[in-house]
Amino acid sequence: MSIKTIKEAYIFIGLFSLLLIGCNSKDTSYAALELPLNQLEENYKIHLLEAVKWLDSIETSDNIKDVKAYNMKARDAFKWAEPVLSYVDSENYKSLNQPNILKIEEEDLTDIKIKEPYGFQVLEESIYEEVPNLESIKKNARLISKRILLISNSTQLDYIKDYHVIWMIRDQVVRIALTGITGFDSPVLERSL
Amino acid sequence: MKKLILFTALSSMFFVSCDKDVATTEEALQDANLLAKKSNSVVLANHSITPNFLKLKPGFKNLDVYTLLSSEDVLEQSPNFVYGSMADGAGLIKNENGTFTLINNIEADYSIARITLDNTFKPVHGEYILNAEATASTAQCSGSLNTPEIHGFGPLYFSGGEWGGASKGVFAVDPFKDASMASSATMLTSMGQWSTENAVTMHKNAFPGQTVVLIGDDTSDNAIPSGQLAMYVGTQGDLWNGDLYGLKVTSAGINYEVDMTEGQTYDVQFVEYEERTLDELEAESRAKGIMGFSRVEDIDWRKGSADNNREFFFAVTGRKRNALLGKGTFYGRIYHVVLDENNPTSGTITCVLDGDKLDGKAKEFHSPDNVVVTENYVYIQEDPNGYPDTPEKNHYAQLYEYNINSKNLKTVLECDQDMAASLGYGPTNNAWEITGMIDISDELAIDRTFLLITQNHGWIPNDGSSFTDPTANPSPDSNEGSMMYVVKGLKR
Numbered sequence: 001m002s003i004k005t006i007k008e009a010y011i012f013i014g015l016f017s018l019l020l021i022g023c024n025s026k027d028t029s030y031a032a033l034e035l036p037l038n039q040l041e042e043n044y045k046i047h048l049l050e051a052v053k054w055l056d057s058i059e060t061s062d063n064i065k066d067v068k069a070y071n072m073k074a075r076d077a078f079k080w081a082e083p084v085l086s087y088v089d090s091e092n093y094k095s096l097n098q099p100n101i102l103k104i105e106e107e108d109l110t111d112i113k114i115k116e117p118y119g120f121q122v123l124e125e126s127i128y129e130e131v132p133n134l135e136s137i138k139k140n141a142r143l144i145s146k147r148i149l150l151i152s153n154s155t156q157l158d159y160i161k162d163y164h165v166i167w168m169i170r171d172q173v174v175r176i177a178l179t180g181i182t183g184f185d186s187p188v189l190e191r192s193l
Numbered sequence: 194m195k196k197l198i199l200f201t202a203l204s205s206m207f208f209v210s211c212d213k214d215v216a217t218t219e220e221a222l223q224d225a226n227l228l229a230k231k232s233n234s235v236v237l238a239n240h241s242i243t244p245n246f247l248k249l250k251p252g253f254k255n256l257d258v259y260t261l262l263s264s265e266d267v268l269e270q271s272p273n274f275v276y277g278s279m280a281d282g283a284g285l286i287k288n289e290n291g292t293f294t295l296i297n298n299i300e301a302d303y304s305i306a307r308i309t310l311d312n313t314f315k316p317v318h319g320e321y322i323l324n325a326e327a328t329a330s331t332a333q334c335s336g337s338l339n340t341p342e343i344h345g346f347g348p349l350y351f352s353g354g355e356w357g358g359a360s361k362g363v364f365a366v367d368p369f370k371d372a373s374m375a376s377s378a379t380m381l382t383s384m385g386q387w388s389t390e391n392a393v394t395m396h397k398n399a400f401p402g403q404t405v406v407l408i409g410d411d412t413s414d415n416a417i418p419s420g421q422l423a424m425y426v427g428t429q430g431d432l433w434n435g436d437l438y439g440l441k442v443t444s445a446g447i448n449y450e451v452d453m454t455e456g457q458t459y460d461v462q463f464v465e466y467e468e469r470t471l472d473e474l475e476a477e478s479r480a481k482g483i484m485g486f487s488r489v490e491d492i493d494w495r496k497g498s499a500d501n502n503r504e505f506f507f508a509v510t511g512r513k514r515n516a517l518l519g520k521g522t523f524y525g526r527i528y529h530v531v532l533d534e535n536n537p538t539s540g541t542i543t544c545v546l547d548g549d550k551l552d553g554k555a556k557e558f559h560s561p562d563n564v565v566v567t568e569n570y571v572y573i574q575e576d577p578n579g580y581p582d583t584p585e586k587n588h589y590a591q592l593y594e595y596n597i598n599s600k601n602l603k604t605v606l607e608c609d610q611d612m613a614a615s616l617g618y619g620p621t622n623n624a625w626e627i628t629g630m631i632d633i634s635d636e637l638a639i640d641r642t643f644l645l646i647t648q649n650h651g652w653i654p655n656d657g658s659s660f661t662d663p664t665a666n667p668s669p670d671s672n673e674g675s676m677m678y679v680v681k682g683l684k685r
Contacts, residue, residue: 088470089470090472091359091471092359105356111578111579113356139668142326146326146327146376147330147360149377150327150360150378151360153378154360154378156383159469161467
C-alpha cells in the first residue's frame with residue numbers, strides 16, 4: 001500500500017469520523033453541533049492554502065528537480081482537499097483536474113469558445129516533458145494557485161448538512177476506486193493510487 | 194448642491210404653474226433641467242476616435258448619440274489602458290469633487306475596469322480593479338451598483354460570473370478598491386452557484402428592512418430549459434446569512450415557460466432552496482418544480498414609487514434546439530414580475546413580449562439579452578444568437594423601447610455593421626451585441642440620458658493583435674474591441 005493510499009484512507013476515516021460526531025451530537029448544544037462543520041471548513045482551507053504555498057514555490061524556483069518536488073506536495077494537498085472541493089465547487093474542481101485537451105463551450109451558433117486546458121494534469125505533463133519549459137510551467141502553477149486562492153476566499157460551508165457529508169464520502173470512495181486504479185488524473189506519474 | 198438647486202427650481206416651477214395655471218409638469222421639468230444645465234459642468238460630446246455605428250430608427254431620429262470610449266482610444270492620464278474585449282455590465286458614481294467613476298465589466302477579459310471621467314464627463318483614466326487571476330478567468334457578464342441611498346448598503350458592485358473559468362456565482366467588488374489589489378476577489382456564496390448573468394438588488398423601499406437580490410441563471414441546456422430566476426432575501430445589508438429561493442409558477446398547467454402565453458398573468462411563489470452548489474441547485478429546482486427558462490439574462494426593477502419598486506422585468510434570450518420545442522423560448526421573451534407588498538416570495542408573472550409569436554409585436558426579437566427599466570419604459574438590448582429565421586428577425590443587434598403602460602414596443606436603433614465593415618471595423622457576418630445600458634440621468638443631472646455599450650464582435654486591431662489590456666489578462670482569449678456611447682433623449 002502506497003503512502004498515497006494510506007493518505008486517502010485517512011481522508012475517508014477522517015470524514016467518516018466527522019460524520020459520526022455530527023450524527024451523535026443531535027442532543028447536544030447548538031455550539032457543539034457547529035463544531036464538526038467548523039473543523040471540516042478549517043481543515044479544507046488548510047489543505048487549499050497548503051497547495052497554494054507549494055504552487056507559489058514552483059513559481060519562484062528555477063530548478064526542475066525542486067519543481068517536481070513542489071508539484072508533488074501541491075498535488076497531495078489538493079488531493080486532501082478533493083472530497084470537499086469536488087462537492088462544494090464542482091466546476092472549479094473539474095477545471096483544476098481537467099485532462100490536457102482543449103475545452104470547447106458552445107453557448108449558441110454565434111458564440112463558440114475554445115479554451116486552453118490548465119490545471120494539475122497539464123502541470124504534471126509539462127514538468128515531465130523531455131525539455132521542460134519553465135516559463136510555461138510557472139504560468140500554469142500561478143493560474144492554479146490563484147484559482148485555489150479564490151476558492152479558499154469564497155468558501156462558506158454553513159449550509160452543509162449531514163447528507164452532504166455522506167455524499168462527499170460516497171463520491172470520494174468511488175473516485176479513489178476508479179481514478180486511483182486507472183491512474184486517470186495523473187497522466188505521467190500514474191500517481192493516483 | 195446641484196440636487197438642491199434642481200429641487201428649488203422644481204418647487205419654484207410648481208408654484209409658478211399653480212399661479213399661472215399654464216405650465217404643465219413636463220414643461221416645469223424641462224425648465225428645471227435647463228436651470229440645472231446652466232450650473233452643470235457636464236458637456237456631452239464625442240470623445241472617441243471611433244465613429245458612431247448606431248443607426249437610429251424612424252421615430253427616434255431626434256436622439257443625440259455621443260461616442261464616449263472605444264478600445265482604440267488612448268486616455269490622457271493612463272495611456273496604456275485598453276478598454277478591453279466584450280465590455281458588459283456597468284455602474285456609475287458621481288464623486289464629491291464633480292468627477293465620475295464608472296465600473297465596467299470586461300467580460301471576455303474576465304475582468305472589471307474602473308474608468309474615471311472628468312467633471313465634463315470625458316473619460317480621462319482607466320485601470321483594472323479585478324483581473325483574470327482574481328476571477329479565475331471567469332467571464333464577468335452583467336453587473337449592478339449598490340448604493341446606500343438606493344439599496345441601503347454599499348457602495349458595492351455586483352458582477353455575474355458566468356462562463357469560462359468555472360467560478361460561477363456573484364462577485365462583490367468595492368468600486369474604490371486599490372487597483373494594486375486587482376488579483377483578489379470576493380464571491381457571495383450565500384447567493385448560490387449559477388451561470389450568473391447578473392445579481393440585482395431591489396430598492397430598499399420595496400421591502401423595508403430587507404435586502405432582496407434577484408439573480409439570473411444563464412444556463413444553456415439542449416433538452417430542458419435550465420435557467421432559474423433566483424432570489425436572495427436577508428435583513429437589510431446582510432449579504433451572507435439570508436435565504437435563497439427560486440421562482441416557481443404555481444398556476445395550474447404551467448410546467449414549462451412556453452406554457453405561459455403572452456399577456457396572461459400567472460401566480461408565482463419563490464420556493465426556498467436547501468442547496469447552494471451548481472448541480473445540486475439544478476437538481477433541487479427540477480425536484481421542486483422551480484421554473485427553468487431558456488437562459489435567464491438581465492434583470493431590472495421599475496423605478497418610481499415603492500409599488501413600482503416591487504416590480505421587475507427580466508429577459509430570457511432563448512435557445513433553438515428541436516428538443517426544446519414546446520419547452521423553452523427560441524427567440525427570446527421579456528417577463529414582468531409583480532411582488533406582493535408584504536412578501537417578496539409571492540407575486541405574479543406575465544410574459545409581456547414573446548419573440549416566438551412570429552406575427553406578434555415582438556416578432557423582430559432575435560435574442561433579447563440586457564434590460565434597463567425606468568419608471569415607464571423598458572429598454573431591451575439584443576445579442577443575436579445566429580438564427581434569423583424570418584425577414585423581421587434578419588437584422589443586426591437592435592435596441593427596443595417597451596412602454597410599460599401602453600404595452601407598445603418600438604425599435605430605437607440598430608448596430609450599423611455595414612457602415613462599420615466599410616470603414617474596417619469588423620465583418621458583417623458576426624453580429625455585435627448591445628449591452629450594459631444604464632440610466633445616468635440622475636448622476637449627470639441631465640434628463641433622459643443613458644449609457645450604452647456595444648461588443649463589436651470581429652473587430653480587432655489592424656495589426657492583428659488584441660484589444661486586451663495585459664493588466665486585465667496577460668493571455669487574451671478574445672481580441673475583439675468594445676465601444677461605449679451616451680444616448681440622450683430616450684424617455685424615462
